[in-house]
Amino acid sequence: MTFDELGLAAPILRAVDEAGYREPTPIQQQAIRPVLEGRDLIGCAQTGTGKTAAFALPMLQRVDARAGDDPKIRGLVLTPTRELAAQIGDSFATYGKHLELWHAVIFGGVNDTPQIAELDRGVDILVATPGRLLDLHGRGRVDLRGVEVFVLDEADRMLEQGFLPDVRRVIAALPAKRQNLLFSATMPDEIRTLADTMLHDPVTVAVAPPSSVAERVEQQIYFVGRGDKPRLLVSLLRGEGVRSTLVFSRTKHGANRIAQALEKAGIRSAAIHGNKSQNARTRALEGFRRGDLEVLVATDIAARGLDIDGVTHVINYDLPNVPETYVHRIGRTARAGASGIALSLCDDEEREFLVDIERLMQRHIDRVEQHAWSVAPPPMTDLDRSQRRPAASAPAPRRRGGGGGGGGGGGRRGGGGRRGGGPRRG
Structure with a gap:
């Protein structure tokens, strides 16, 4: 058609x-x-x-x-x-x-x-x-x-x-x-x-539907203590083939901490969320699209509706507590039929979120159990047992530098003006 x-x-x-x-x-x-x-x-x-x-x-x-x-x-x-x-x-x-x-x-x-x-x-x-x-x-x-x-x-x-x-x-x-x-x-x-x-x-x-998006994305979950998330994030971002990456945080304060820690580790990053000025968000988006920034750290509300091509990886620094949100996030790296990679960091308090996510998608997310900051995975669910795959191994991390930090989500009400469209009459 x-x-x-x-x-x-x-x-x-x-x-x-x-x-x-x-x-x-x-x-x-x-x-x-x-x-x-x-x-x-x-x-x-x-x-x-x-x-x-x-x-x-x-x-x-x-x-x-x-x-x-x-x-x-x-x-x-x-x-x-x-x-x-x-x-x-x-x-x-x-x-x-x-x-x-x-x-x-x-x-x-x-x-x-x-x-x-x-x-x-x-x-x-x-x-x-x-x-x-x-x-x-x-x-x-x-x-x-x-x-x-x-x-x-x-x-x-x-x-x-x-x-x-x-x-x-x-x-x-x-x-x-x-x-x-x-x-x-x-x-x-x-x-x-x-x-x-x-x-x-x-x-x-x-x-x-959620399953069609999820099927195009290679997904992995890393069980890690909350205090070790920053170092694991830096290690993942320094991995081979990781270029244009969206990192998701549940809170605005967390997004700021992650971006600041990544900058200290030598990874060009910026955060976008509802407390950022419009000019700051525009600069961050333009820098990310141009490739000047390697990482854009975002809350779910700030990222909703953003049209960004070429995202190779999505990293969930915090797992979302709404399972549909996970599908929205990972779909950022599966645009226009393309495939992508989604990596999720899961601490003890987030394991119940993982159960809900897998129930929604009706699939098991591959576990990466062999990494430098690994903690024991939770007991297997019925879905795990029916769809269990061999655990994956992470590439040997480069242990340089520090890492991100953070919690998650936020957004602002209301809106500011701009004009456009066709020519003005009169």
Whole structure:
């Protein structure tokens, strides 16, 4: 199938072609036509499947068909993180560059004056995070009465970050008659309940179940005491073939400690999380993409939605306490059908997390028991016994230097502004 077969308008097809895209991904093949037809939709898809284009392309076309001389917000995308909001804004700029539409991105953590100025000039599509949107709406700076297409992106992350009350407040401010699109990597009960109240007779599309991602990634688990994790991390990062690596921490403070320790060990690193300024995060991402940084240390919330190609390894310094999060993490090194390597450091307190992860994936993660900081593995579970493989051996570590440190996860509400899209009218 080609994009020409999906019913997209010529200006959008031209932009897609100029961006170098030739074939729609599975979720784009399934979602674009129903959205163009005005149907409500549930999209079960993870980051990296092309889901942004799955809603951005038809949304641009539907909003463009209704746009008048004076822009007003007809399309609204609500997303949990500032990085994801900025990336969605970039997508609208890319796909909408041949349309006479104007879009803006608003998120917290930055001065809102430029955002308000952008909104005052008029926008057709608004990409926002919940906190900043509610703030500006409450101050009368955002008019949502004209919204015709509403996208709730990363709904499960909204739940994890405690944003569902804010999401419901946003929905309450929207017109009753509108098209709704909900995208979520997982569908916990709370999100299903929200979908039932928000969507009318939705089309459901689903791609990339957890097992399909996991099967493309070589996975290993290292049992290690928490105090030895920094040295083991440095040893792994100095291994042969380890180049562009994402290291995950459960906390913002932990991410900082890991990055600082790696720098002391001579490994070029930076951390991204919700307490970092937007400029600092942008510099870190650009440095990682250019190859100036060998390691990017991230919390789950900060990394959600980041589109980074060429990641060879993912290392879970801390195992996540939500098993679906593990699948999201390791999928960072299995983009576009590529394979990758995921290494996880597991201390005593995290062993119950490992059980939940293996239960979700219905597979046993290979144990590396012969390394310099190895501790005894936990008793085997029933899944272990049924799928047991020989234990792997780690390469002999080079014992130079120190190591990382750390705990895990964090993120910020709200959002800051940027503009893009097609040429401005008038």
